[in-house]
Amino acid sequence: MNESSNAQPPVNARKIALFLPSLRGGGAEKVTVNLAKGFLEKGFQVDIVLAKAEGPYLKQVPEGVRVVDLGTGRVFKAMRPLIAYLRTERPWALISGISHANVTAILARLAAMSPTRLLVVEHCTLSSAQADAVSVRARTMHLFMRMLYPLVDRVIAVSRGVADDLVQTLGLAKKKVEVIYNPIIDADLLARSQEPVDHPWFQTGSLPVILSVGRLEYPKDFATLLRSFAIIRQSIPCRCVILGEGPDRAQIERLAEELGVKDDLWMPGFVDNPYAYMSKARVQVLSSHWEGLPTVLVEASACGTPILATDCPSGPREIIRNGENGQLVPVGDEKSMAVALTDVLTGQRKSKSSALSRFELSASASHYLKVLENG
Numbered sequence: 001m002n003e004s005s006n007a008q009p010p011v012n013a014r015k016i017a018l019f020l021p022s023l024r025g026g027g028a029e030k031v032t033v034n035l036a037k038g039f040l041e042k043g044f045q046v047d048i049v050l051a052k053a054e055g056p057y058l059k060q061v062p063e064g065v066r067v068v069d070l071g072t073g074r075v076f077k078a079m080r081p082l083i084a085y086l087r088t089e090r091p092w093a094l095i096s097g098i099s100h101a102n103v104t105a106i107l108a109r110l111a112a113m114s115p116t117r118l119l120v121v122e123h124c125t126l127s128s129a130q131a132d133a134v135s136v137r138a139r140t141m142h143l144f145m146r147m148l149y150p151l152v153d154r155v156i157a158v159s160r161g162v163a164d165d166l167v168q169t170l171g172l173a174k175k176k177v178e179v180i181y182n183p184i185i186d187a188d189l190l191a192r193s194q195e196p197v198d199h200p201w202f203q204t205g206s207l208p209v210i211l212s213v214g215r216l217e218y219p220k221d222f223a224t225l226l227r228s229f230a231i232i233r234q235s236i237p238c239r240c241v242i243l244g245e246g247p248d249r250a251q252i253e254r255l256a257e258e259l260g261v262k263d264d265l266w267m268p269g270f271v272d273n274p275y276a277y278m279s280k281a282r283v284q285v286l287s288s289h290w291e292g293l294p295t296v297l298v299e300a301s302a303c304g305t306p307i308l309a310t311d312c313p314s315g316p317r318e319i320i321r322n323g324e325n326g327q328l329v330p331v332g333d334e335k336s337m338a339v340a341l342t343d344v345l346t347g348q349r350k351s352k353s354s355a356l357s358r359f360e361l362s363a364s365a366s367h368y369l370k371v372l373e374n375g
Contacts, residue, residue, distance in 0.1 A: 010115045015045040015091040019105050021075045023055035025270040027295050028097045028123050034183040037062045038365025051078035075101050079108050086112040093117045093372050106148040121156040125165040125313045128290035146170050154178050158293035161314020183364035184298045193275035193303045202280045208238045211281035213274050213296045216246030225287040227334035230259040245269045279303040283344045291315045298359045306344050
């Protein structure tokens with residue numbers, strides 16, 4: 001039977017589904033949880049659909065948001081249950097947030113012959129990521145993206161830099177790409193930033209803390225941060241804290257020992273409330289080779305903490321007004337980073353930037369809804 005002749009509406013006009021591999025600790029996962037909260041507050045039914053329901057952000061899913069576990073583990077294997085989900089649940093919109101999940105989402109919608117609107121989100125500059133991805137799998141994924149991304153309703157880029165890169169790298173039409181800044185700031189973030197941190201380094205009167213937050217892997221370039229920290233410690237007593245987990249932990253710890261800074265470095269792994277640490281740190285540092293839109297810079301700025309970042313592609317330049325609410329330094333340049341950090345550590349703590357409204361949860365959710373409604 002043709003669905004258009006069915007007495008029931010073609011889709012559930014009040015349901016939005018968000019698709020990811022899992023809710024392991026990462027920027028895209030955090031953004032998805034925040035976006036779910038934003039849609040929920042605007043009166044929508046929200047499903048977070050996961051290839052496998054695992055990861056620390058599961059605990060942060062708002063009450064009222066349903067978690068759908070496809071139970072497959074690997075994303076590509078989730079295609080068949082995702083097809084079944086689209087046919088039975090019939091959400092108005094499906095939003096997918098990571099490249100390989102995006103490909104699966106596009107193929108699933110095609111196979112389901114679903115009228116569900118589909119947005120795919122890109123969180124990083126593909127050209128930078130692909131320059132270091134030489135595997136057959138990575139090249140195949142790039143080919144799939146070039147073929148399939150034109151079939152979605154809109155590709156969402158989390159910064160202008162990501163949008164420009166998508167147009168150039170995948171050959172997408174500019175009208176196909178929409179820039180929507182990530183939903184980052186809400187009342188909950190600000191309230192949680194005031195919670196105590198049960199560690200002596202964050203108590204009143206302790207040495208200044210240089211904080212960095214991110215997955216422990218190559219793109220974040222924590223090596224440059226540690227080398228900069230080693231330079232600074234020769235003249236300024238301070239400490240360094242890195243929040244996050246990932247495959248490069250042992251490598252980072254070895255480098256800290258080689259540089260003689262391991263006793264002043266603390267790496268507690270993933271923490272449920274990084275904002276409490278941010279609000280008490282002297283500076284938040286992003287040392288990345290590349291990004292899309294570095295959420296941690298916005299979060300730290302909202303907490304009133306000075307921010308410093310590499311001028312990497314892309315995102316930091318769209319957040320930091322150099323010299324006003326933070327500083328930009330060249331990628332991979334520990335000496336320039338050390339000079340900038342010294343300036344922050346010996347200067348006065350600045351207040352948060354006033355240009356943060358574009359990163360508020362409600363503004364981002366409203367922008368997504370506008371794109372969905374207008375096609």
